[in-house]
Amino acid sequence: MKRRDFLKTTGLMAGASVLPMLKHLPASAAGRDDTIVVVLANGPNSMDIHRKGTNRPSYAIAVNLYDRLVSFGTKTLANGTSMYNYQDIVPELAESWELAADGMSMTFAIRKDATFHDGTPVTAEDVKWSFDRAVSVGGFPTVQMKAGALEKTEQFSVVDSHTFKIDFITKSKLTLPDVGVPVPIIINSTAAKKEATADDPWATEYLHRNPLGGGAFKLERWDPGQQVVYSRFEDWKSGPLPGVERVIVREVPSASTRRALLEKGDADISLDLPAKDFRELADGGEVSVQGAPIENSMTALGLNMNFEPFQNKLVRKAVAHAIPYKEIFEAAAFERGVPMWGGESLTPKDISWPQPYPYDTDYDKAKDLLAEAGYKDGFEVPLSFNLGLADWAEPAALLVQEGLGKVGIKSTLDKIPGANWRTKALVEKSLPLHFKNFGGWLNYPDYYFFWVYQHGHLFNSMNYKNDEVEELVNNTLLLPIEDPAYEPNVKRMLEIAFDEVPLIPLYQPFLDVATQKNVTGYEYWFHRQLDARSLGKGTV
Amino acid sequence: MAVAEHPDSAGESAAAAWWRHFRYVVSENPVTLFAFILFAMFVVMAVFGPWIVPYDPLASDTANALQPPTWAHWFGTDNLGRDVFSRVVVATRLDFLIAFSAVALSFVIGSVLGCLSGYYGGWTDRVVGRSIDTIMAFPLFVLAMGIVAALGNTVENIVYATAIINLPFYTRVARAEVNVRRNAGFVDAAKLAGNSDTRLLVFHLYPNILPPMMVQISLNLGWAILNAAGLSFIGLGVRPPAPEWGIMVAEGATFIVSGEWWLALFPGAALMLAVFCFNLLGDGLRDLIDPQRRT
Amino acid sequence: MSRFAMIGRRLAQAIPSIIGIIVVTFLLTRALPGDPAVYFAGPAADEKSIAEIRAALGLDKSLFEQFWLYLGDLARGDLGVSISTGRPVLEELATRLPASLELTLVALIFAIGTALPLGILAATRPNSWVDHLCRVVVTAGVSLPVFFTGLFFVYTFYFLLDVVPSPLGRLDIFYIAPDHMTGFYLIDSLIAGDLDTFGASFAQIVLPAITMGVFVLAPLARMTRASMLQALGSDYIRTAQASGLSRSKVLFSYAFRNALLPILTTLGMVFSFMLGANVLVEKVFAWPGIGSYAVNALVVSDFAAVQGFVLSMAILFVLVNLAIDVLYTIVDPRVGIEG
Secondary structure, three states: OOOOOHHHHHHHOHHHHHHHOOOEEEHHHHHHOOEEEEEEOOOOOOOOOOOOOHHHHHHHHHHHHEEEEEEEEEOOOOOOEEEEEEEEEEEEEEEEEEEOOOOEEEEEEEOOOOOOOOOOOOOHHHHHHHHHHHHHHHHHHHHHHHHHHOOEEEEEEEEEEEEEEOOOOOOOOHHHHHHHHOOOEOHHHHHHHOOOOOOOOOOOOHHHHOOOOOOOEEEEEEEEOOEEEEEEEOOOOOOOOOOOEOOOEEOOOOOHHHEEEEHHOOOOOOOOOOOOHHHHHHOOOOEEEEEEOOOOOOOEEOEEOOOOOOOOOOHHHHHHHHOOOHHHHHOOOOOOEEEOOOOOOOOOOOOOOOOOOOOOOOOOHHHHHHHOOOOOOOOOEEEEEHHHHHHHHHHHHHHHHHHHHHHHEEEEEEEEEEHHHHHHHOOOOOOOEEOOEEOOOOOOHHHHHHHHOOOOOOOOOOOOOHHHHHHHHHHHOOOOOOOOHHHHHHHHHHHHHHOOOOEEEEEEEEEEEEOOOOEEEEEEOOOOOOOHHHHEOOOO | OOOOOOOHHOOHHHHHHHHHHHHHHHHHHHHHHHHHHHHHHHHHHHHHHHOOOOOOOOOOOOOHOOOOOOOOOOOOEEEOOOOOHHHHHHHHHHHHHHHHHHHHHHHHHHHHHHHHHHHOOOHHHHHHHHHHHHHHOOOOOHHHHHHHHEEEEEEHHHHHHHHHHHHHHHHHHHHHHHHOOOHHHHHHHHOOOOHHHHHHHHHHHHHHHHHHHHHHHHHHHHHHHHHHHHHHHHOOOOOOOOHHHHHHHHHHHHHOOOOOOOOHHHHHHHHHHHHHHHHHHHHHHHHHHHHOOOO | OHHHHHHHHHHHHHHHHHHHHHHHHHHHHHOOOHHHHHHHHOOOOHHHHHHHHHHHHHHOOOOOHHHHHHHHHHOOOOOOOOOOOOOOOOHHHHHHHHHHHHHHHHHHHHHHHHHHHHHHHHHHHHHHHHHHHHHHHHHHHHHHHHHHHHHHHHHHHHHOOOOOOOOOOOOOOOOOOOOOOOOOOHHHHHHHHHHHHHHHHHHHHHHHHHHHHHHHHHHHHHHHHHHHHHHHOOOOHHHHHHHHOOHHHHHHHHHHHHHHHHHHHHHHHHHHHHHHHHHHHHHHHHHOOOOHHHHHHHHOOHHHHHHHHHHHHHOOOOHHHHHHHHHHOOOOOOOOOOO
């Protein structure tokens, strides 16, 4: 299976420590025990998660090359996949933390032996500078910080060189988890300040290309558009040292090529394959496929309240009954997911989330509902989806089109390129019928409702407004889950969502990853990027 | 004195003479005959397609998705269970539509522009020439991509984009040919006979420049289909579920590695045959109309 | 007229086209759907931050003002910053252009090396089965979409037969690019005396180059055949044959040299065509060239990148045509230098 014999016979034998002076290294790349080769569709476009316009794959840089104060523990799913445990917050840069007696501030004790990649010791000054930066740069990072009620630089203070304090504006169960998401990275402020200018006080120009972190890996090279290579930071103190010496992340735009590379053993890990390939690889048994349901996320259809027929609840329910759920699950998701249809009743039994909505494919019922609503002859509606997600969205759209056609609703497919999708779907909120796939980082149903069901919020592409939901969400976000009012509030939110159905869930998608059998330690994380710190290579 | 009739053509009508010439050309070049037969077959498929196929090209059947070719489904089924054979046959219509409209549009507009600029010269020539150079300086495919991305991927826009990028050739050829003949004897004679410029252009010059362009038309037809296929590959082609060879190949291409070769092979073969046919047809037409320019 | 004067005149003639291209590209990119400000603002951004970014990018100004600013930037050699990659467009082009050029040139060499002999062969045996076979073969090559051929090659030669390395781009993972001299890995590695890297670069470029080359065999072969036929039918060839010169001398010293002119024209056309066809091949083979860059930029409405790409392609096209014209005068001194 391993080729590259010409490499073996002509290569030099040298240790990885001599790397910069070598022209090439011997043996097949993916076979080396201390290196992992990852292939994905798109690579990072910046080393700085705080920068405007940074894409999702760049979050992997924040995770691997930078530390945060805290992180999340691990748990194992029934199917053997490891994933992060959002209920278990573990130390990373902070050794310990303490909630004040009045519950309005938290103090973090920073590890004394931690250093950045250049050897400078990490101090609370660095933490403050970094947190200040996160809430000041605007854009996505600031919004994400705000979700955990981290908004003003006044909240952050240095108690002493290794003690950092956050004062709360309001008490929120989301604050501590928000400190563990990729955004609040700890940057080497001494080095960064040297690169700052009057116009650029946060050194964004420099940090865009040069990470100044203290994470488990350091940057070896970055060829934008081609590859990123990280190598292990031997003096990392915030956790157990990574099991691999180097991680090479290679950008390969064609999915077929990624699959071919994996199957031939030239790649160790492949992300971003179509669901079909994951299923086939899983069935094939040659490589290991690990899938975890993406938390707090559903692939769904959004029905826009600004589109007249959808203003009638009966029409929305009719649509919910006219969708061929099972066929979509098979042909678009290839069963790599959890079904979200066929719930038992309009009243939720518990607050597990996501959970199936009480709708099933029933074309007769749909027709009756349409007739009752006064749309006996149906109507026309464009069905929009993001071109970038065409892998699953196109087959799903075709099936929805067929299903709706059976009850008299004529839909035309509208493929919208990625750049335009955000504008039309989320900013203008002008798409009558469209696919949605929002996934919240903080795994609480009220967090999902905050983003998706509250009027005017970014991911409420349905223009849905319900006063009761507004009040419920606002109250519930602040409640800890142990609070007696928490569960009834969430149940009521779900009840309204079930009945009003401006959003029709289809399934909860898996995040799949395919790896060679000797790759160990893969964990699913909510940010959906590869956390390389836990990876290792065992013997098959 | 009466003009002596050529003994061989005594009693032969123009049509019969043409037919004789045709048979001669075809016998010289059997590949041309093959191309004509293929073309006829495609035309039949385009016109009668939807009525002669066994399955509805749009009907999905996910239980039978991704079946290899069998007697029930000659070309197998795709990822939604649709019959590939039906889709390939019905796609002929859309592809031919795109190709013929685009080429017709660019031929008509291009040759008229070229005629005018070749005949009148001066500013007309300069303006047209510079515009054409501007179009030609764009990498053709990128220009098509840009136009479709800007205007939206409907069939009309694909046709317009393809027409625009093919425009320069017709303009240049028309201009060159008219330029050469502008001062020819028959033109002077027509002018002296009192023909207006317009009549001159339409009835005397234009028909004379048609032969060299006929060949390029058939080559362009093939290129137009390939262009649409390329656009589909990057996601700017026709909208699903419309069956079109290019988009079927582009989507089927991702299934090759997992072993479902039939999704891409059959539309790819149809595409290749059609383009092949147009190319060879071009040669045949050239032999028929203008034998001196054979390549 | 001296050659330099001719070159100068040609360049001057090209200027109106370039101006036209700048205007058309500018308008075209502004017509693209998608709002770069939204894209730039990132996920979860709200109205306020989007408005801030729009102002920062200068997108809230009138179209005319934006065009004026763009021209000013161009004059300073500033092609803007690419939204999607965050690097200056000029830098991106400088790194990616050599990749595409190298691919195009190798493909061209392959195409010439295959098409010219085929064309000459067909010309020496007109209307024989060899002639027809040549025509069928090259026409078949041009009848398939280039991405289909590419994927088919990847499947056959990499996946099934294992004769080429993985299609991961210009160089395999464990090789480090040779020191930058020309930007062409093949040449740079030879300059550095590094045969291993040369071998590795060559192994990576073979398949994409052949894929592209196959597509342009037809026009080259057919033009060669046609102009060779014409040359072979002329009087001076008959004289040469009557004088008893050897067949190969007649063919190559006399006929071929005279047939070169139309072949050169076709070469020019073919080359500029390939610059565009790059886009599809680069996607299949993960080749980090300007084609794939342009497609990505287009899909995310990255104005600066698209404008920079088209402008550089247009200038390249002008230069290539100029080079062809100069080659004309070298090959055939009779060729007038008049426009």
